[in-house]
Amino acid sequence: MTRNDPTTGKFTQGNPGRPKGSRNARTRRWEEVGELLVNEHAGRFADVLERLMSSDKVNEQVKGAELFLRALEFVHPKRKREGAPDPLDWTSVLR
16 A cells, blocks of 8 residues: 555545644654753753842843743743733724
8 A cells, every 4th residue: 555646645545644633753752852851951950040030130130030931931832812802902992
């Protein structure tokens, strides 16, 4: 059985492709790398953040906060705000 039709690129009869919801190999490898980074380097990252945030210098505190927020995006990606009105959108007030 051939994997797909060379003229159309579609799967041939009887070949449904990858099961729905399964992850491809590259995604699984990236998840493994992420786990390794978290397990091996999270303590060191926490130490760096602690040093920056407890510094007397404001610029180091700001740097620590920026690093924390950047790292947080990997855990909780930015999401579109839904349901809450945009405070800068005056079109609904002017109607």
